Amino acid sequence: xxxxxxxxxxxxxxxxxxxxxxxxxxxxxxxxxxxxxxxxxxxxxxxxxxxxxxxxxxxxxxxxxxxxxxxxxxxxxxxxxxxxxxxxxxxxxxxxxxxxxxxxxxxxxxxxxxxxxxxxxxxxxxxx
Amino acid sequence: xxxxxxxxxxxxxxxxxxxxxxxxxxxxxxxxxxxxxxxxxxxxxxxxxxxxxxxxxxxxxxxxxxxxxxxxxxxxxxxxxxxxxxxxxxxxxxxxxxxxxxxxxxxxxxxxxxxxxxxxxxxxxxxxxxxxxxxxxxxxxxxxxxxxxxxxxxxxxxxxxxxxxxxxxxxxxxxxxxxxxxxxxxxxxxxxxxxxxxxxxxxxxxxxxxxxxxxxxxxxxxxxxxxxxxxxxxxxxxxxxxxxxxxxxxxxxxxxxxxxxxxxxxxxxxxxxxxxxxxxxxxxxxxxxxxxxxxxxxxxxxxxxxxxxxxxxxxxxxxxxxxxxxxxxxxxxxxxxxxxxxxxxxxxxxxxxxxxxxxxxxxxxxxxxxxxxxxxxxxxxxxxxxxxxxxxxxxxxxxxxxxxxxxxxxxxxxxxxxxxxxxxxxxxxxxxxxxxxxxxxxxxxxxxxxxxxxxxxxxxxxxxxxxxxxxxxxxxxxxxxxxxxxxxxxxxxxxx
Numbered sequence: 037x038x039x040x041x042x043x044x045x046x047x048x049x050x051x052x053x054x055x056x057x058x059x060x061x062x063x064x065x066x067x068x069x070x071x072x073x074x075x076x077x078x079x080x081x082x083x084x085x086x087x088x089x090x091x092x093x094x095x096x097x098x099x100x101x102x103x104x105x106x107x108x109x110x111x112x113x114x115x116x117x118x119x120x121x122x123x124x125x126x127x128x129x130x131x132x133x134x135x136x137x138x139x140x141x142x143x144x145x146x147x148x149x150x151x152x153x154x155x156x157x158x159x160x161x162x163x164x
Numbered sequence: 165x166x167x168x169x170x171x172x173x174x175x176x177x178x179x180x181x182x183x184x185x186x187x188x189x190x191x192x193x194x195x196x197x198x199x200x201x202x203x204x205x206x207x208x209x210x211x212x213x214x215x216x217x218x219x220x221x222x223x224x225x226x227x228x229x230x231x232x233x234x235x236x237x238x239x240x241x242x243x244x245x246x247x248x249x250x251x252x253x254x255x256x257x258x259x260x261x262x263x264x265x266x267x268x269x270x271x272x273x274x275x276x277x278x279x280x281x282x283x284x285x286x287x288x289x290x291x292x293x294x295x296x297x298x299x300x301x302x303x304x305x306x307x308x309x310x311x312x313x314x315x316x317x318x319x320x321x322x323x324x325x326x327x328x329x330x331x332x333x334x335x336x337x338x339x340x341x342x343x344x345x346x347x348x349x350x351x352x353x354x355x356x357x358x359x360x361x362x363x364x365x366x367x368x369x370x371x372x373x374x375x376x377x378x379x380x381x382x383x384x385x386x387x388x389x390x391x392x393x394x395x396x397x398x399x400x401x402x403x404x405x406x407x408x409x410x411x412x413x414x415x416x417x418x419x420x421x422x423x424x425x426x427x428x429x430x431x432x433x434x435x436x437x438x439x440x441x442x443x444x445x446x447x448x449x450x451x452x453x454x455x456x457x458x459x460x461x462x463x464x465x466x467x468x469x470x471x472x473x474x475x476x477x478x479x480x481x482x483x484x485x486x487x488x489x490x491x492x493x494x495x496x497x498x499x500x501x502x503x504x505x506x507x508x509x510x511x512x513x514x515x516x517x518x519x520x521x522x523x524x525x526x527x528x529x530x531x532x533x534x535x536x537x538x539x540x541x542x543x544x545x546x547x548x549x550x551x552x553x554x555x556x557x558x559x560x561x562x563x564x565x566x567x568x569x570x571x572x573x574x575x576x577x578x579x580x581x582x583x584x585x586x587x588x589x590x591x592x593x594x595x596x597x598x599x600x601x602x603x604x605x606x607x608x609x610x611x612x613x614x615x616x617x618x619x620x621x622x623x624x625x626x627x628x629x630x631x632x633x634x635x636x637x638x639x640x641x642x643x644x645x646x647x648x649x650x651x652x653x654x655x656x657x658x659x660x
Contacts, residue, residue, distance in 0.1 A: 150185040
C-alpha cells in the first residue's frame with residue numbers, strides 16, 4: 037500500500053472537519069487518531085498539525101508573510117505592508133542587523149529582497 | 165590611469181547603478197545529503213533549471229514531483245541545512261563557451277582549475293541540447309588522421325563519426341585518444357578532452373604531455389576528477405560537447421574525447437539511486453541508454469546549408485576482464501559507428517597499440533579514407549586476415565609449402581610494422597609509404613625483431629629524398645605514376 041504523506045492526511049482531516057458541526061469534531065478526531073494508529077503513522081502527528089495549519093490558512097485565503105528588517109518597524113509601516121498583500125494577512129517580524137537597512141518580505145513561494153545588503157552586493161557585481 | 169580618473173569612473177558607475185527590486189521565487193530545503201537536496205516550494209521550477217543555494221553553491225533540478233523537487237548539487241554542500249532558502253535562477257544549466265577556453269583546463273561549469281586567470285566569455289550554451297536532425301546532416305567524407313598506423317589503415321575514422329575505444333584497464337585506451345589529439349596539430353581541428361572520474365595525477369601528466377607536444381594550443385580539457393561530486397561527473401561530457409558545439413557553429417571541425425563514459429554511467433547510477441529512481445539491470449536506472457545516446461547523437465557532420473562544421477566523438481569505455489556483454493559496453497557499442505578494441509593479451513605480448521584487428525570495425529570511416537591509404541590498406545587487411553588464419557597452424561608444423569611460408573613471413577612483418585610507440589603519431593604520407601613497402605615484401609628479408617630499426621631508417625630515407633612524393637600521397641593523389649615512384653623509392657632503399 038502507498039504510504040500517505042503528512043500533507044495528504046492534513047488535507048483529508050481539514051476537508052472532513054470543515055463542514056462538521058461542533059458535536060461531531062471529537063468523533064472525527066477520535067477516528068482520525070485511530071486511523072493513524074492503524075497505519076502506524078502516529079509519529080507523523082507533529083508534521084500533520086503543521087501541514088494542517090498551512091493548509092487551513094491557504095484554504096481560507098489567509099496570506100502569511102515574514103518581514104525581516106534591520107530595525108523594528110512601527111505598527112503603521114507593518115499595516116501598510118500587510119495591505120499590499122491582501123485583506124487577510126498574518127505577518128511575522130524578525131530583526132536581522134546584517135541586512136543593514138531596508139526590508140525583506142517573504143511569502144510562501146516568493147521573496148522580495150529590498151535590503152541594503154543585497155543592493156550593495158549587486159553594486160559590487162556591476163563594478164567588478 | 166590616475167587616481168582622479170578611477171574615482172571619476174567609479175562615480176559614473178555608481179550613478180548609473182539602477183536600484184531595482186525584484187521578487188524572486190524561493191523554496192526551502194527539506195532534506196540534504198550525499199550530494200542531493202530535496203526542497204519544497206519553487207512551484208514554477210523547470211526541469212534541468214539551475215538553482216542557487218546559499219553560499220554560492222549551485223544545483224540542477226532533476227526530479228519535479230508533486231510536492232517536492234529533487235536536485236543534485238554541483239559542488240560543496242556541507243554548509244547547507246534544512247530550512248535554507250533556495251532561489252530559482254530561471255536559467256537552464258549552461259556553460260561558458262568561446263575561444264577563451266582553448267588551452268585551458270576547466271571544470272564542467274567552465275571555471276578554470278589550472279590556476280590561470282578567470283575566463284570571461286561572451287556566450288553561454290545550454291548543457292543539454294537536442295542533437296541536429298536528419299535534414300542538417302551529411303555523410304562523413306573527410307578523415308580524422310589519428311597518426312596511428314593500425315587505426316588509420318584498417319579502422320579509419322571520419323570527421324563527424326562516433327568511434328568507441330573499448331578495452332580493459334591498462335590497455336592504452338587513453339593513449340590512443342591522446343595520440344589522436346597530438347596528431348591534430350595544424351589540421352584545423354579543435355579538440356575537447358573530457359576527463360571523467362580520473363586520477364588528478366593522471367590528468368596532470370596528460371596535460372603536461374599535451375603542452376609539451378604543443379597540443380594545448382587547440383585543446384580544451386574539461387576535468388571532473390575522481391574526488392569531485394557525482395553530479396559534476398554526470399554533466400562533464402555534456403558540458404564538453406556544448407563547448408564543442410560553439411566551434412561547430414563557427415563551421416569548424418571538433419574532436420571530442422570522453423574519457424571515460426563507464427565512470428559517467430556510475431556517477432549517474434549514484435545520483436539516480438539517491439533520488440530514488442527505480443533501479444534496473446546492474447542497478448542502472450531505466451534511462452541509462454538515453455544518457456549516452458543523447459550525448460553521442462550530438463556528434464555529427466553538418467551540411468553547408470546548416471553552417472557546416474563537425475563534431476567527431478571518441479568515447480572511451482572500460483570493460484571488466486574483457487566482458488563486452490555487460491550493460492554499458494553493449495549500449496555504447498550499439499550507439500557508436502564502430503569500435504576500436506584493445507586487448508590486454510596483445511598488450512602484454514608487446515603489440516602496442518594493443519588493437520584487436522579482427523573485431524575492431526569502423527562502419528562509416530572507409531568513405532573518408534584518402535585514396536592512397538584505401539589502396540594499400542586493402543592489401544594489408546587481406547594479408548593480415550590470411551596471416552591470422554595460418555598463425556595458429558604454423559606453430560605446430562615445421563614443414564610448410566612455400567606459399568604458406570611466404571604469407572607467414574609477410575604477416576609477421578606486418579604485425580611488427582603496425583606496432584607504434586606512444587606519443588609518436590605519424591604523418592599519413594609516411595604511413596602509406598611504409599605499409600606499401602612492407603606489404604609488397606620489401607621487408608621480408610629483415611628479421612622481425614629489427615623491423616623497428618628498419619622502419620626508422622626507411623622514414624628517414626623517405627623524408628630526406630622523397631618529400632614531394634610523400635606530400636603528393638598525403639594530398640590524396642594515387643595513380644600509376646605515383647605508385648611507380650613509390651615502388652622505385654622502395655627499391656632504392658632496399659639496395660642501400
